[in-house]
Amino acid sequence: MAFLMDDSRPIFIQIAERIEDDIIEGLLPEESQVLSTNQFAAFYKINPATAAKGVNMLVDEGILYKKRGIGMFVAEGARAKVMEKRKEQFFEEYVVSMVREAKKLGISVEQLTEMIRRGDNE
């Protein structure tokens, strides 16, 4: 039933990523309330403890914070933090493997830069 979740990666990380995506896209502005753990569990059909683990990871990173008795909220400065984290990941996941593949195909760094420019205009 995990129609939205990928079962080969820890689900709590995927939950955290979804919240981060919403923060980046502005769907979850700073100081807005995040869905409760039980709402996440019901919506994604996952164990509530797993949902809580994802939310708590973001609390530890200072991206979310808890208002006692009310719920979880997006912290001030969360968007900048998430963007920074994502840029790091972008380098690791995309750039490094792109450069490796480019080398395999004999594409020079100059040619690669040119290709990126071309891609930007598409």
Add this chain to the structure above:
Amino acid sequence: MGKIVELNRLTKSYGAVKAVDNVSFSIDENKIYGLLGRNGAGKTTIMHMITAQLFATGGELKVFGDTPYENNRVLNQICFIKESQKYPDVYRIIDVLNTSASFFPNWDHEYALSLAGDFRLPLKRRMKKLSRGMLSSVGIIIGLASRAPLTIFDEPYLGLDAVARSLFYDRLIEDYSQHPRTVILSTHLIDEVSSILEHVLIIDSGTLLIDEEAEALRGRAFTLAGPKASVESFTAGKEVIHREPFGSFVTATVMGNWNAAERKQAEALGLELAPVSLQQLVIYLTNGKAQRKAVEV
């Protein structure tokens, strides 16, 4: 968190055959467990011992801190839904629900009736006239509405269609969120339930193969594919649970906590990496080819 079930070297033999062989694990309060394994692995035998329907031939078993046999205090807190539950011939669905109300201290009758509506059960129909799927639905309703501190579902969905199964998962997550309790789900439909499990126990040939958090198992195994020599140099000294040659290529599935450096090393060797789902992992571990020893807890 309290442990509500403790198995210590539990064994059940039938003559020379060991259905359950030296199995030790414990079950924590308020978690959802998956008891997974192939047919005849010993899952049902373990559940029958936990619920005092079978005597162990060796080892120790404690349920709610006590031995379960003829122990009302313990058995009152357990609801065991098995696939082949028999009901008195004259009973209608409503009679079964009314009787259950007197069995289970936490029974919520209103909830049971609303579930019966969700599953579209004709309350006045005789149990013996029900289809296989309807019988399974009745079991699921009893399991959920009993709100027993330990609820065990043994293959609860024979004959249930995908809509009804999905309804079961939805209601289970909802009700568990509101009323946390311990649930053990024994099933073959691993892909369907894996996201609602918190902890996974995998049994094969009567022994315990895996006793681990579901989240720790996700992303634990990787399949890598590439030229034979590269695959072999990379997998040397690692626990390979599946291996398939394909011409001069080999795919191998490897267990282990992978760090980023190892992944990079694999990629640099030109190996393709693919993650392994929980279901696939269980298949590899229990197909009789993997050489894995029971986990000592």
